[in-house]
Amino acid sequence: MAGHGNHSLEPAHPDDATLEAYALELIPPDQADTIKQHLEGCPVCAARLRRLSDLHASIAAGLHRALDPARPKRPLDFARVESEWRKPPRRVSAAARLARLMSGILSVIAVALFALTLTVLALQDHQPALSTLRLAESYNGPPAVVAAAVEEGVAIVALDAQGPRVVRLVPNLNPVDALQIAPDGRWVAFEQSQTLHLIETRAGGTAVKLELGERSGWSWAPEGHILAYTDGRGQLALFDPTDQAHTLLVPAAEQAWGQPVWSPAGEQIAYATAALPDDNPAAPSGIWRVDLATGYRIELARSPAVGTTLLAPIAWLDGGSDLLARSVSEPYAPPTLYRIDVARRMAVTLDASTPVQGRQLVWPVNARGQMLAVRQGQVVIYDLPREEARAIPNRLRQPAAAAWSPAGTWLALVVPGQPEGGGLYLYAPEQGRLRQIQLPKGAAEKSVTWAGPEHLFVTRQPDSSAQAELWLVSIAGDQVPRRLLSGIALSQTGLPHNAIAARVVLPSAS
Amino acid sequence: MDYVPVIRRAQEGDDRAARQLFDDFQLRTYRLALGLLGDTADAEEVAQDALTYALLNIHRYNPELSSFSTWLHTITVSRARDKRRRKILPSISLAQWLGLGNQIRDHAPGPEAHYMHREMESRLFLALDQLSPKLREAVVLRFYADCTYKEMGEIMGCSLNTARSRLRLAIEKLRANLGDETVRWLVTETIR
Numbered sequence: 001m002a003g004h005g006n007h008s009l010e011p012a013h014p015d016d017a018t019l020e021a022y023a024l025e026l027i028p029p030d031q032a033d034t035i036k037q038h039l040e041g042c043p044v045c046a047a048r049l050r051r052l053s054d055l056h057a058s059i060a061a062g063l064h065r066a067l068d069p070a071r072p073k074r075p076l077d078f079a080r081v082e083s084e085w086r087k088p089p090r091r092v093s094a095a096a097r098l099a100r101l102m103s104g105i106l107s108v109i110a111v112a113l114f115a116l117t118l119t120v121l122a123l124q125d126h127q128p129a130l131s132t133l134r135l136a137e138s139y140n141g142p143p144a145v146v147a148a149a150v151e152e153g154v155a156i157v158a159l160d161a162q163g164p165r166v167v168r169l170v171p172n173l174n175p176v177d178a179l180q181i182a183p184d185g186r187w188v189a190f191e192q193s194q195t196l197h198l199i200e201t202r203a204g205g206t207a208v209k210l211e212l213g214e215r216s217g218w219s220w221a222p223e224g225h226i227l228a229y230t231d232g233r234g235q236l237a238l239f240d241p242t243d244q245a246h247t248l249l250v251p252a253a254e255q256a257w258g259q260p261v262w263s264p265a266g267e268q269i270a271y272a273t274a275a276l277p278d279d280n281p282a283a284p285s286g287i288w289r290v291d292l293a294t295g296y297r298i299e300l301a302r303s304p305a306v307g308t309t310l311l312a313p314i315a316w317l318d319g320g321s322d323l324l325a326r327s328v329s330e331p332y333a334p335p336t337l338y339r340i341d342v343a344r345r346m347a348v349t350l351d352a353s354t355p356v357q358g359r360q361l362v363w364p365v366n367a368r369g370q371m372l373a374v375r376q377g378q379v380v381i382y383d384l385p386r387e388e389a390r391a392i393p394n395r396l397r398q399p400a401a402a403a404w405s406p407a408g409t410w411l412a413l414v415v416p417g418q419p420e421g422g423g424l425y426l427y428a429p430e431q432g433r434l435r436q437i438q439l440p441k442g443a444a445e446k447s448v449t450w451a452g453p454e455h456l457f458v459t460r461q462p463d464s465s466a467q468a469e470l471w472l473v474s475i476a477g478d479q480v481p482r483r484l485l486s487g488i489a490l491s492q493t494g495l496p497h498n499a500i501a502a503r504v505v506l507p508s509a510s
Numbered sequence: 511m512d513y514v515p516v517i518r519r520a521q522e523g524d525d526r527a528a529r530q531l532f533d534d535f536q537l538r539t540y541r542l543a544l545g546l547l548g549d550t551a552d553a554e555e556v557a558q559d560a561l562t563y564a565l566l567n568i569h570r571y572n573p574e575l576s577s578f579s580t581w582l583h584t585i586t587v588s589r590a591r592d593k594r595r596r597k598i599l600p601s602i603s604l605a606q607w608l609g610l611g612n613q614i615r616d617h618a619p620g621p622e623a624h625y626m627h628r629e630m631e632s633r634l635f636l637a638l639d640q641l642s643p644k645l646r647e648a649v650v651l652r653f654y655a656d657c658t659y660k661e662m663g664e665i666m667g668c669s670l671n672t673a674r675s676r677l678r679l680a681i682e683k684l685r686a687n688l689g690d691e692t693v694r695w696l697v698t699e700t701i702r
Contacts, residue, residue, distance in 0.1 A: 020681065025659075026674050055685065055693055060653035062634045067541040067654060072554045076536045078529055080558070081565045085525050177592070193592060214591070214643065 013045055014038065016052065023053045083466045130155060132467065132487035135164040139484065141472045142452040145201050147179050147188040148470070148488045154179070156188055156201050157485065164484055167203050184224030187241055196229070198241045208241050217259030221266050228260040228269050236260060236271050236290070249290050250297065256288075258328075261313040263320040264367070267292055270300070270313035270323050287311045287325055287340065301325065301340050301347040311338065311347075314361060317369040318385055324365060326356065337373070339384060351375060352382050352389070362401065366408035370429065372399065381411075381429040392427065393434050399425075401447040403456075410475070412448045412456055420444055424458060426475060437473060439481050457484075513578050520568050528565050531578075536561060538579075539586055545650040546590040548639055556593050560586040576664060583655060584665045587647055594643050637687035645680035652677050 014022070014035055021027050022035050039046050133150045139159045146157040146164075153171040157164055179190040181201070188199045196210040196218060212218075213232020220227055227239045234252035239245070250256045254273055261270045269292065274285035286302040300323065303311045314324045314337075321342055326335040337350040352373035355362040363372035365384070373382040373389070379398060380389040401414040413425045423445035426435045439445065443460035446468065451457045456473040458481075468488040473481045511534075519527035539561055544553035564571075564585050571581050638646055647666055651657040657665065662673035685693060 024677060026678060063545060063654040067545050070541050070544050072540050076558045078532045080562050081528060081532060084566050
């Protein structure tokens with residue numbers, strides 16, 4: 001501990017690192033006593049110690065000055081706790097539950113009989129009992145799979161001619177995030193903390209977990225079946241959940257991070273690289289592509305500002321000849337969009353921006369390379385291959401959610417701030433046609449997904465409710481909008497604006 | 511205040527006790543989240559989420575294992591990590607927030623000194639922004655939440671020695687990020 005003094009100090013003086021450790025109470029007691037004795041007789045070291053300690057005090061003071069007066073813009077909302085509070089499993093302690101269970105032999109017998117009855121029922125139709133989730137009695141849309149956060153965990157619901165039914169319940173998995181269904185409908189994927197869960201959608205199917213670190217990301221191959229992921233430690237790999245087999249594509253030393261982006265045909269993957277801040281922040285970072293047939297990796301573009309701004313891929317354009325990318329800044333700055341010419345490995349800055357939520361674009365890109373974007377302060381349909389922008393009707397400014405139809409000709413939009421039932425619109429950019437689809441009052445529209453070419457799944461949130469509903473809407477207008485599921489547990493998914501507790505896709509949608 | 515009786519009542523199902531805990535801990539949870547994330551909107555979401563989760567799972571809290579604050583800090587840090595990992599658009603960073611002249615205790619007399627003060631504090635938070643999340647956690651837990659190393663280890667999910675080395679590394683990086691001039695100014699202001 002008593003290192004060599006710097007400058008003109010005697011060798012017996014503790015060095016700055018040792019004094020700093022002493023100030024931070026990191027030195028073992030016996031060594032600390034020796035330093036303490038030295039400090040009592042050495043005014044020079046005592047002054048050095050004060051200087052070092054003063055920085056710690058000033059950091060503490062700076063934090064307190066900034067944070068002590070801070071208040072949320074609105075008081076935090078107790079209603080979310082209150083609405084769940086009365087439900088027994090949460091609020092009753094284990095001891096109290098045990099006491100109730102032991103209160104009499106009759107109750108034990110009743111519980112046993114009840115359990116037996118449930119078991120018999122479960123054997124008959126495999127439908128787990130759910131406290132909040134309610135299903136419609138029939139269904140007349142295209143076959144589909146739904147995954148929804150519920151009070152008990154994650155419920156997987158089949159929608160087909162037999163009517164909606166719960167085929168699987170994965171218990172005790174709240175809160176969950178990034179709920180997704182694989183394009184082939186066989187797997188549900190979601191995150192819980194830093195674990196990625198992959199659950200087969202059939203009753204009794206496989207369940208697999210992947211432990212991921214910070215800065216990780218994942219995405220399904222276009223045809224489903226396999227997943228590409230960065231593990232948060234620099235590796236990019238493929239994972240086949242059926243065989244539980246990993247295939248390494250990029251080693252950790254190359255520092256792949258974030259969400260990998262599959263090309264439309266699934267033959268290559270675009271990914272971002274960046275050194276970890278603690279390792280080497282000045283190392284070059286950028287966007288690469290890896291060819292799955294050969295394993296060759298090619299750098300496509302370098303990040304514009306080393307250490308502060310990174311590039312991340314968003315989507316392939318023109319069948320794979322171009323790549324759309326965005327900047328990611330720390331501290332945050334609005335993302336800049338880039339179009340990267342894959343063959344020439346050149347990046348061009350686009351005169352447009354678009355909101356991003358987590359790893360996803362709020363307004364996705366369609367198969368033709370069209371997207372909603374903000375350009376010169378206006379929301380436009382931006383045709384990326386042609387670099388043309390077309391204004392959208394004024395009342396569609398800043399949609400909260402958007403989804404392209406499978407053919408890319410219609411855009412379904414959820415426009416915030418509309419009266420209940422009036423937030424859903426259909427827009428055809430080629431014809432400039434705009435149509436409002438009126439839904440029953442009593443809930444606000446939150447998100448939209450296409451369910452084949454003729455239907456929409458719309459997530460809605462009833463006023464003052466911590467639960468969401470899923471509706472089926474026919475765009476032809478020949479069927480009345482129908483509520484399919486209600487009681488999706490928003491409160492257990494965490495974030496208040498995260499109104500989409502369930503992601504819905506068709507098994508054959510992609 | 512001794513919260514043990516209030517926590518016990520909440521564990522027995524008393525919603526007024528839950529309300530009291532919510533009210534008493536909401537500001538400190540928000541401020542801890544703000545220190546960890548540096549973003550007001552993110553901090554509101556994380557604080558709401560952490561408090562909601564803590565109260566709905568209060569039957570899992572064991573006062574013999576840790577204080578309620580430590581348990582709540584653990585949940586807040588975990589939620590902040592999730593939030594940072596999924597990084598949704600922040601509305602405004604704490605460094606910007608400070609620069610916009612929100613409430614900061616004004617202990618400098620003149621406008622120039624006041625401006626300098628905010629400028630230097632903005633630099634402090636910009637330097638914090640440059641730390642990795644785990645190093646930032648160490649700084650905020652030690653210097654803002656006044657946690658012991660043992661508590662830091664529990665909250666960050668690491669050993670006591672790892673908590674110590676994270677703090678030491680964080681100080682080194684902060685010192686380098688701030689630069690000599692800002693360090694001198696901060697020290698002078700603090701001891702003034």
